[in-house]
Amino acid sequence: MKEKWVQIWNQLRSLRIQIFAVMFLVGLVPVLLFSRIVIKSYNGQILSQKTDEVKSYGNVISNLILTSGYLSGKPSSDVEKEAEEVANVYQGRVIIVDQNLKIIKDTYDLEEGKTVISTEVVRSFVTPDAAYTNEIGDYIQLTVPIVASQSEKVSGVILISFSTKNLHLLEETINYRAVLMMLAMAVCILLVSAFYSALVSNPLQKVTESIDQVTMGQLDVSMELHTYSELVKISDSFNQMTGYIHEQDVARRDFVSNVSHELKTPLASMKVLSDSLLSQQGMPEELYREFLVDITQEIERMTQIINDLLSMVKLNKDTADMTVTNVSVNDLLEQLLKRLRPIAEKRNVELTLETFRPVVADIDEVKISIALNNLIENAIKYNYDNGWVRVTLNADHKFFYVKIQDSGVGIPEDVQDRIFDRFYRVDKARSRDTGGTGLGLALTRSAILLHRGSIKLYSKEKEGTTFTVRIPLIYVAAKEGAL
Ligand code: ADP
Numbered sequence: 001m002k003e004k005w006v007q008i009w010n011q012l013r014s015l016r017i018q019i020f021a022v023m024f025l026v027g028l029v030p031v032l033l034f035s036r037i038v039i040k041s042y043n044g045q046i047l048s049q050k051t052d053e054v055k056s057y058g059n060v061i062s063n064l065i066l067t068s069g070y071l072s073g074k075p076s077s078d079v080e081k082e083a084e085e086v087a088n089v090y091q092g093r094v095i096i097v098d099q100n101l102k103i104i105k106d107t108y109d110l111e112e113g114k115t116v117i118s119t120e121v122v123r124s125f126v127t128p129d130a131a132y133t134n135e136i137g138d139y140i141q142l143t144v145p146i147v148a149s150q151s152e153k154v155s156g157v158i159l160i161s162f163s164t165k166n167l168h169l170l171e172e173t174i175n176y177r178a179v180l181m182m183l184a185m186a187v188c189i190l191l192v193s194a195f196y197s198a199l200v201s202n203p204l205q206k207v208t209e210s211i212d213q214v215t216m217g218q219l220d221v222s223m224e225l226h227t228y229s230e231l232v233k234i235s236d237s238f239n240q241m242t243g244y245i246h247e248q249d250v251a252r253r254d255f256v257s258n259v260s261h262e263l264k265t266p267l268a269s270m271k272v273l274s275d276s277l278l279s280q281q282g283m284p285e286e287l288y289r290e291f292l293v294d295i296t297q298e299i300e301r302m303t304q305i306i307n308d309l310l311s312m313v314k315l316n317k318d319t320a321d322m323t324v325t326n327v328s329v330n331d332l333l334e335q336l337l338k339r340l341r342p343i344a345e346k347r348n349v350e351l352t353l354e355t356f357r358p359v360v361a362d363i364d365e366v367k368i369s370i371a372l373n374n375l376i377e378n379a380i381k382y383n384y385d386n387g388w389v390r391v392t393l394n395a396d397h398k399f400f401y402v403k404i405q406d407s408g409v410g411i412p413e414d415v416q417d418r419i420f421d422r423f424y425r426v427d428k429a430r431s432r433d434t435g436g437t438g439l440g441l442a443l444t445r446s447a448i449l450l451h452r453g454s455i456k457l458y459s460k461e462k463e464g465t466t467f468t469v470r471i472p473l474i475y476v477a478a479k480e481g482a483l
Contacts, residue, residue, distance in 0.1 A: 015204065023193035032182060051142060054140075058086075058158050061082050061083055071096075087107035092161045093108050099156060143157050266299070328358065329360070336372055349389055351380070354393070370443060370444070387406065389404070405464065407464045413461075
């Protein structure tokens with residue numbers, strides 16, 4: 001039972017039903033009220049007009065009575081003629097009563113000579129100004145006092161009753177027509193309300209359908225609503241949203257396929273190596289060793305890729321935990337260089353650090369170490385033998401700047417935009433030899449962006465590369481969802 005009410009309530013909350021109901025009521029109620037009032041006042045007007053008319057005839061008769069001395073018994077054809085005529089025209093009855101309440105003229109010829117005991121007539125003698133009107137069934141009765149102008153004394157009363165049957169018939173006809181007209185208008189308003197409420201709510205139905213489609217995984221849905229500016233905005237935002245989701249979906253698929261591909265390569269090498277070991281019998285031990293060393297290298301490479309992927313997940317803007325501390329960037333760079341110096345020495349690359357001032361900043365030490373380590377390691381890796389790598393540190397009142405310059409192979413201009421993409425490598429073979437996974441710069445950029453910093457690249461092929469990193473000295477946590 002309760003559920004049924006909830007269902008009914010939910011249906012009533014529908015925009016379509018509400019627009020329909022409001023339009024219908026707003027359209028119909030004034031029409032109903034207005035027509036009622038107009039008809040009523042029109043009928044009242046006609047009735048009072050007729051009463052006034054009859055009253056003025058009553059006055060005419062009253063004047064005739066006064067001038068002819070009809071009340072004192074003198075016969076007057078004028079008075080009688082007029083009385084008969086008024087009675088005829090208005091389908092009524094005229095009774096003339098003298099001072100003694102005796103009926104001296106009745107157009108029905110029924111009551112002459114009798115005494116009137118009607119309170120209205122009696123009252124007319126007492127207060128001549130208050131002409132009395134009374135409606136009895138289809139008749140209206142009114143009293144006209146006969147007042148002599150000199151004495152202002154009521155010397156008799158004319159009692160006129162007239163039929164309102166015709167008026168009532170007219171009223172009924174008008175009412176009937178009004179009801180017909182209102183019904184016609186109600187139907188019109190009903191149709192317009194139904195049409196308009198559907199016009200407003202149908203696009204919203206489309207919005208729901210489109211959202212449902214997206215929920216079910218159909219991402220190529222586009223919404224085209226042109227009816228109202230608000231709906232145009234909704235459909236634009238919706239299309240942007242589906243576009244974004246679609247992009248994310250493509251990126252996710254690309255990423256999964258890249259990861260699979262990257263992991264497949266070392267696995268394939270390992271399979272070839274172990275297959276050849278298995279297929280040949282009685283191989284010398286050194287050869288086994290050599291193959292196993294190769295297999296170990298491939299395992300290391302896979303481990304490196306997986307480690308980088310795990311770091312990337314940690315650096316993901318939605319899940320990253322920032323452990324911000326006050327760190328001396330000078331010390332941090334010195335440590336990094338100390339760790340990397342052996343690699344540089346292997347290729348006789350000169351590695352120098354130049355600091356312009358002591359810099360202390362609020363940073364996540366681990367993340368910034370990963371970022372700078374990648375940049376310096378790349379500068380050594382993608383260098384020529386006997387080359388150089390120069391790291392400089394500077395700061396102003398807001399940011400600190402780390403510049404990593406190298407005399408290496410450089411990055412072709414047309415791929416400089418893609419260098420930060422995951423798994424992107426300029427020279428795949430060379431990068432593989434140096435143990436690169438193509439994830440280093442992607443990690444670097446994520447770490448820098450988490451600090452609300454920026455990274456810029458300047459490079460010329462065969463001449464060298466310069467990366468400039470700018471990081472705020474004070475860490476300001478990004479608002480939720482802002483990154
Ligand atoms: P990798 O693990 O291959 O080093 P990165 O994301 O760190 O991956 O770098 C992507 C690619 O950018 C590298 O493969 C290399 O081709 C190029 N690259 C990065 N740093 C430099 C540099 N300092 N000089 C020249 N090329 C570079």
